[in-house]
Amino acid sequence: MGIARAEGYELLALTFDYGQRHKIELESARKVAEHYGVKDHRVVKLDFLRDIGGSALTSDELSVPTEGLTDEIPITYVPGRNLLFLSIASSYAEVVDADAIFMGVNALDYSGYPDCRPEFIESVQTAIERGTKKGVEGHQTVIEIPLVHWTKAEIIRRGMELEVPYELTTSCYQGAAEACGTCDSCRLRLKGFAEAGYTDPIPYKSEEQ
Amino acid sequence: MGIARAEGYELLALTFDYGQRHKIELESARKVAEHYGVKDHRVVKLDFLRDIGGSALTSDELSVPTEGLTDEIPITYVPGRNLLFLSIASSYAEVVDADAIFMGVNALDYSGYPDCRPEFIESVQTAIERGTKKGVEGHQTVIEIPLVHWTKAEIIRRGMELEVPYELTTSCYQGAAEACGTCDSCRLRLKGFAEAGYTDPIPYKSEEQ
Numbered sequence: 001m002g003i004a005r006a007e008g009y010e011l012l013a014l015t016f017d018y019g020q021r022h023k024i025e026l027e028s029a030r031k032v033a034e035h036y037g038v039k040d041h042r043v044v045k046l047d048f049l050r051d052i053g054g055s056a057l058t059s060d061e062l063s064v065p066t067e068g069l070t071d072e073i074p075i076t077y078v079p080g081r082n083l084l085f086l087s088i089a090s091s092y093a094e095v096v097d098a099d100a101i102f103m104g105v106n107a108l109d110y111s112g113y114p115d116c117r118p119e120f121i122e123s124v125q126t127a128i129e130r131g132t133k134k135g136v137e138g139h140q141t142v143i144e145i146p147l148v149h150w151t152k153a154e155i156i157r158r159g160m161e162l163e164v165p166y167e168l169t170t171s172c173y174q175g176a177a178e179a180c181g182t183c184d185s186c187r188l189r190l191k192g193f194a195e196a197g198y199t200d201p202i203p204y205k206s207e208e209q
Numbered sequence: 210m211g212i213a214r215a216e217g218y219e220l221l222a223l224t225f226d227y228g229q230r231h232k233i234e235l236e237s238a239r240k241v242a243e244h245y246g247v248k249d250h251r252v253v254k255l256d257f258l259r260d261i262g263g264s265a266l267t268s269d270e271l272s273v274p275t276e277g278l279t280d281e282i283p284i285t286y287v288p289g290r291n292l293l294f295l296s297i298a299s300s301y302a303e304v305v306d307a308d309a310i311f312m313g314v315n316a317l318d319y320s321g322y323p324d325c326r327p328e329f330i331e332s333v334q335t336a337i338e339r340g341t342k343k344g345v346e347g348h349q350t351v352i353e354i355p356l357v358h359w360t361k362a363e364i365i366r367r368g369m370e371l372e373v374p375y376e377l378t379t380s381c382y383q384g385a386a387e388a389c390g391t392c393d394s395c396r397l398r399l400k401g402f403a404e405a406g407y408t409d410p411i412p413y414k415s416e417e418q
Contacts, residue, residue: 044257048297051251054304073342080300083340087296088257095263115340123339127332131292131324133282150403 001036003146004102008086013041016087018081019050019058022175030101031168040096044088054079057173063175066182072185073112076173082115086124086143089115094134095142102144109152109191118148152192160198165200178205210226210245211371213311214357221252221356223298227290228259228267233383234263240377244348245380247349249305253297255321263288266382269344273382275391282321285382293334318400320393327357347376361401369407376410 005013013036015029026043033041049058055078056062062075082105089101105116116199126141128134147155159166171189172179179186181204189191213220222245224238238418242250258267265271271284290315296323299318314325323329334352338344341347358363380398381388388395390413402409 040378042260048251048253049300051300052304073345079343080296080301080341083336084296084300087289087293091258091287092261094288095261097279114342114345117339120340122335123332123336127292127329127336128289130326131329132289132333133286133323134288136282136323148313160260174343182316 001032001038002159002164004100004144005036006162009100009102011036011038012092012098013038014092015041015043016046016088017043018046018078019065020175021057022170022173024175024177025170028168028170035165035168035178039064042092046084049078049081049084061076063099064183066180069184071112073114077113080115082113082120082197083124086121086128089206090124090128090132090141094132095154097134097139098141100142100144102146104147105145106147106150106152106155107169108149109188111188116148118145121145121148130180151195152188153195156192156196156198160196172201176205178203180205210241210247211373213353213370214245218309218311220245220247220341221301221307222247222299223294224250225255225256225294225297227286227287228250228258228365229268229384230269230273230350231382233384233386234379235378237377241374244374244377251301255293258287258290258293259407261288262286271391275389277396278320278393280350282323285320286322287394289324291322292333294347295337299333299337299341299350303341306343306348307350309351309353311355313356314354315356315359317362318397319359325357327354330354330357358405360395362404365401365405365407371406374391385414387412390391391413405416 001011013033015026017026053059056064057078058073063075064076093101107117110116121143129140134141171185172181173185174180179202181190190200210220222242223371224235226235255340264274265284266287271329274283302310307316316326319325330352344349380394381396382392383389390399399409
């Protein structure tokens, strides 16, 4: 959101309530949207992803791994999640005639989710161009993924330059008031702050940082 | 559903409650799913499409055209609808490990919706292959669109051969107990039955058929 603002866009925010374990991010999203004074902030309820399960992020029966990243796609992968998010964003973009959809996916310091990779985003871009009225009429909505090739350290550094309110954000998959520090998402975030030479302003359970 | 059954698939059905004017189709879907004895039938609630509007099918403020088809994409186009439907189907297909997603889009006797065209479906196929765990692991879910290049008459004829329960189906955009006979969807359906040489078994308001 900091990057889109810096590029001069008027901002509208979409947040997805998909039954995620870390529902606390909905409140963070509200605070960040308020911080940036977005024109509109919509929270889209997607009960279906929780209903069908198949991920440690949407099922109470599967645990979030805390042993660190592996070469496998982890159990925290949510089936088809980013395609669903982008579909909804594309419908919304068409109705409000938005020029761009900003998405913070990263395919470098990441968990290996296939739907965070640029080749996936490119194929969705093609689908939006071919499948929407706005697209076939030549007024494209462009999916912007500025963070995709950055290290987490580069992301943190750029955010610091842009005065991103990191204290309002959350990344932990466990969703407690204090971040766990051991899930993949915490590990990647902490690595980013450490390598960038900053201290993460959010509270952690123990002294992992 | 008749075609998928004839090809030997075990059937699971997805229906979308997206605030459509013709909500009556949800009941038809239930009856058709029951007729085919599907293993599971899920009705996915998508309030968001109604919330954002932008279509005569999801807004009470826009009327459904009754003057016949034109060269323009009509106001009944629902922004990004089929991308959203296919996204959800792809998430579900991944969790249940389905081999195929069947979709009844047609790009010949149709209303010019961009998201009914084969080139759009192909791009979604690519997105599913690149963006899902199932896809990158090489076990593709294939989007099957058997009707895409058929005339409505060919569709009706094939359905008759397969003993599709047309009396349980609905097409009218107005969503009343009796079909209007004048919206684009009724016109296309009636054209199909007429050219195929059959009588449509569902009730119509007047004698348009």
